[in-house]
Amino acid sequence: MLSRLSPYWLWVVLALPALPMIPQIISDPAAAKQLVHPTGEFAARFMIIAMLATPLMMLFRTRRWPRWLMHHRRHFGVAAFVYAALHLCFYLIKIGSLPAVLAEFGQFRIWTGWAAFAIFVPLAVTSNNLAQRLMRQKWKTLQRLTYGAAVLTFLHWAALKDWGGLAPALVHFTPVILLSAWRIWYWYLRPRPVRATA
Numbered sequence: 001m002l003s004r005l006s007p008y009w010l011w012v013v014l015a016l017p018a019l020p021m022i023p024q025i026i027s028d029p030a031a032a033k034q035l036v037h038p039t040g041e042f043a044a045r046f047m048i049i050a051m052l053a054t055p056l057m058m059l060f061r062t063r064r065w066p067r068w069l070m071h072h073r074r075h076f077g078v079a080a081f082v083y084a085a086l087h088l089c090f091y092l093i094k095i096g097s098l099p100a101v102l103a104e105f106g107q108f109r110i111w112t113g114w115a116a117f118a119i120f121v122p123l124a125v126t127s128n129n130l131a132q133r134l135m136r137q138k139w140k141t142l143q144r145l146t147y148g149a150a151v152l153t154f155l156h157w158a159a160l161k162d163w164g165g166l167a168p169a170l171v172h173f174t175p176v177i178l179l180s181a182w183r184i185w186y187w188y189l190r191p192r193p194v195r196a197t198a
């Protein structure tokens, strides 16, 4: 059933969290203040889902749903970027002026967000078949920056409200942390059968 879902429907599903925000922001620009939260959360959630595709595929090789996720992970990555861009727009509307932006730029909880977003931009721009073909091996190297963006997003979230964001950040990132640890074990530490030498 999942594999028959058209990619257009997936875009609709990914856009659903943003739909109620449109009338809110049109009728009252002050609503931007409340919209910073959900857009940041959905950016992080979609990034996490995209990151889970490869390890889930390795763990559940025979199942269809990890293959579906693997095939569509680019959709989740692009959705993460779009929600992060909305998050940034609402933040800028909320804060209201360039001096105010610059005044808090140096704070750990803020520059980590900017740094994560700076990594998101080249990832989103190259998230297409043409870039993948043109860049060849460099494309894979660039994609690995996702891990840097994930660490920065985790720190950004955790450091909010005097590190009061740590618990929700941990809840969301635990699957990525566990599955990344499993991947490291699988590739580098897993006991392998010793080959007999002739």
Ligand code: HEM
Pocket (backbone or CB within 6 Å): 033, 036, 037, 038, 039, 040, 041, 042, 043, 044, 047, 080, 084, 087, 088, 091, 110, 113, 114, 115, 116, 117, 120, 153, 156, 157, 160
């Ligand atoms: C572009 C630069 C960014 C800035 C200036 C920024 C700023 C902020 C601010 C001020 C908050 C606190 C909102 C509040 O308490 O009212 C916040 C929350 C958050 N941001 Fe960002 N952010 C940025 C990028 C990102 C990115 C790239 C992500 C994820 C991919 C992200 C994910 C989050 C999350 C998950 C929260 C917590 C939402 C909650 O309170 O539940 N942010 N951000």
